[in-house]
Amino acid sequence: MRTGQNIYKRKDGRWEARVPLGIRANGRRYFKSLYAGTYREALGRKNAYEKNIPSVKETLPVPPNTFSVAAYGWLAASEQEWKPATYVRYRNYLEKYILPQWKLLHLREIDQKVYDALIALLEKSLSASSMQTINTVISGSLKHTLKQLPVTCKKFVSERRMTPRDILSKSEIFRLRSHLEAEEDLTAVGILLALYSGIRLGELCALTWADIDLETRTLYVRHTLQRIQNRNRLDGEPKTMLQIGLPKNKKERAIPLHEQILSVLEQTRRLYLPSDYLLSGTSTPVEPRRMSSRFKRILKECGLRDIRFHVLRHTFATYSLESGMRTKVLSELMGHSSVKITMDRYVHLSNEFKEAQMNNLQYTDSTSISRQKNGQNDAEAC
Structure with missing residues (x-):
């Protein structure tokens, strides 16, 4: 409830008075907040605070052609195209890593030498994935304002590669399935569904029976x-909040249900409303962090190694391919934007499968070669 003079009543019952202190690099005002139990007390604290400082001067806005203004302009213009988590990540990287060096830098001053100096500084402590995000923010900001990129961005390749430990072995799958099928709770149903569909943890937590x-x-x-x-x-x-949005790449997708999970779902479905969440059985979802903890508890009960929930997705992709599924089909089921992503990131063929494929190799034997030669001679004679 606002009452004038930049004083308003908060939801917690307190009164807050705001004293303007200046304008940040992104063009937004910032304030000093003063709290009190009544409006008059808040007004008194505000007046006293303003008297104790020589003057409340607004700092001049950052010149419009600085990198800071360009970057915040890019964020504002592109926000609707991104998921909220993507916007937050880009803004955090901008404010934590780039602006401390480039905040007041004029766009005309950004050349290859300036870019290389920033990259050399940051890559000492950041991963290849983080450096890729740095490049995205820099190139997006410059292209948005200059309509071109005045520097050549360094390419970063993630050092992490899939290993056999990124998928469950057949014996591990058997032990996990046996444990889950003996349980009668929704957590077990959710883990089985992930194993037979390859959906992401966040997607699983957002599933309703509808x-x-x-x-x-x-x-x-x-x-x-x-x-x-x-x-x-x-x-x-709280500093964080739960948010339900579209899947990655903003694409909905349909996944045919495997026979093994279909019977489990049919037995459980009749107990819940269409609007109930799969993992909770109520109108309140189970958040990913809690589901991940439940998964690790089950692994411990099964005597299995400690792995991330995402390994179920790797496992689904790898065994689907080894079972003969076409890569294009698998890519669409996984919700990827390209087949290359599916093959590069999620598929690690087992040695057993490679050996079986190697045994399919056949060279023409000597008898066949002789027959081919005789056939050619007969054809020439004719």
């Missing part, structure tokens, strides 16, 4: 659930 069509035997991935930074947080509010 997303599972047992008549057509189809799972529809329409949303994802994730915990993101609370950008407009007020005092007393």
Whole structure:
């Protein structure tokens, strides 16, 4: 409830008075907040604070042609195209790593030498993945304002490669399945579904029973659930919040249900409403962090090694390919934008499969070669 003089009543019952102190590099004002139990007390504290400083002067806005202004302009113009978590990540990287060096740098001053100096400084402590994000922010900001990129960005390749430990072995799958099938809770159902569909953890947490069509035997991935930074947080509010949005790449997809999981879902479905979440059985979802903890507890109960929930997705992709699934089909089921992503990131063929494929190799034997030669001679004679 606002009452004038930049004083308003908060939801927690306190009164907050704001004293303007200046304008940040992104063009937004920043304030000193003063709190009190009543409006008059807040006004008194505000007046006293203003008297104790020589003058409350607004700093001049950052010149419009600086990298800082260009970067915040790019963020504002592109925000609607991204998922909230993507926007937060780009802004955090900008403010933590780039602006400390480039905040007041004029766009005309950014050349290859300046770029290389920043990259040399940051890559000492950041991973290849983080450096790729740095490049995205820099190139996006410069292209948005200059319509071209005045530097050549260094390419970074992630050092992490898939290993056999990134998928479950057949014996591990058997032990995990045996344990889950003996359980009668929704957590077990969710893990089995992930193992037979390859969906991401956030997508699993966002599933409701309305997303599972047992008549057509189809799972529809329409949303994802994730915990993101609370950008407009007020005092007393949590720093993060749960957010349900579209899946990665903003693409919904349909996944045919495997026979092994279909019977489990049919037995469980009748107990819940279509609007109930799969993992909770209520109108409140289970957040990914909690589901991940449950998964690790089950691994411990099974006597299996400690792995991430995402390994189920790797396992699904690898064994699907080894079972003869076409890569294009697998890529669409995984929700990837290209087949290359599927093959590069999620498929690690087992040595057993490679050996079986190697045994399929056949060279023409000597008898066949002789027959081919005789056939050629007969043809020439004719």
